[in-house]
Structure formats: structure tokens, C-alpha cells
Amino acid sequence: MKRLAAIVRKEPTLVEWLRSGLWRAGFDRGSLARADGYLNLISVVETDHVPGESVACYARLDGSRASPYRTNIRFIRTARGWFLDALCSCPVGLYCKHDAAMVLAMLGHLFSAPRSAPEPVKAPVLDAGVLDWLDEVGSSLSSAGGAKKPSKANETRFLAFCLREEQYSLAGRRTL
Incomplete structure (x- = not known):
């Protein structure tokens, strides 16, 4: 996931879109809620980046079956902005809890960079x-x-x- 987050950082408009939360549009509430339970079960297999056009990640995720699910998320840039395409080999198939877990895990790496202590704020000068x-x-x-x-x-x-x-x-x- 760190590698995927590093690739996403190279696309500032994608980072902005991810921060906005618009990526959640394809997921139902249940999939988003259940995704947290899968964050530590992801094994990234491959990432792909076409600068200015797309970022993709292919991974395996342990699920309820003996063999892991294969999941694929792609962030695609269109004329109207970014779009998330999410596919999985689980019975749901699209925009499932496994796909949501991949996005959430990547966001965790993307937005949790260690930060130094903030500068103290000076008290405003009042009239x-x-x-x-x-x-x-x-x-x-x-x-x-x-x-x-x-x-x-x-x-x-x-x-x-x-x-x-x-x-x-x-x-x-x-x-x-």
C-alpha cells in the first residue's frame, strides 16, 4: 500500500479528489462499514501508473473462502475529473467491501505521513x-x-x- 500511496501522491488532482470523499459514491454504506475488518488482509500484487491518466492496483485479499479474492481498483482521469473503477472476484463483484478496504488502506498510508509539531499560533492583535x-x-x-x-x-x-x-x-x- 505504501507504494500505491507514493504513486497517488504524484497525481495532485487525484489526491484532492480522494480528500473530497467523492470516491465513496459507488459504494453502499454496508460495504464501507465492513471494509475496516479487511484492512490488514490485503497483499498488493501489482501497481500501475500512467501519469495524468490512471493509477491502478491489483491485490489479493483474504475473505471467507479458502482462496483469496482478487481485487482491482483503478483511478481513471476523465474530462470531468477522476473516477474509481472497482472490481473483485468475490460474489458481489463490484464496489464491494474488499475494494473499499483497498481504497481505505491506501488512504491510510496517503494521509498519515508523520508530521512535525505545528508552529505555535500567535494571539491575534485585537482592536x-x-x-x-x-x-x-x-x-x-x-x-x-x-x-x-x-x-x-x-x-x-x-x-x-x-x-x-x-x-x-x-x-x-x-x-x-
């Missing part, structure tokens, strides 16, 4: 008006009466949070 407002909020909360209602006639400030989706989030989680 004096914002600092005054924060002090005012803090003092109003700590006063004996608790939080005070602002005067509606004079209040023109508000606090807003911006929720955004991570650009490369596979899970589509929201962050602050």
Missing part, C-alpha cells in the same frame, strides 16, 4: 474597541447582578460566530 468591549462584557458578567441587558437604543454591536466546513474534511465536520 482597542474590541478589547474595551470584552472588558465591558467581562465586568458586566462578574457584577453582583449577573448579566445585564444592553440598552437597545444605544447598542449597535453584536457577537457572531462563523461556522465553516473544513476544506479537506472527509467527515464534513463543522468547525468554529
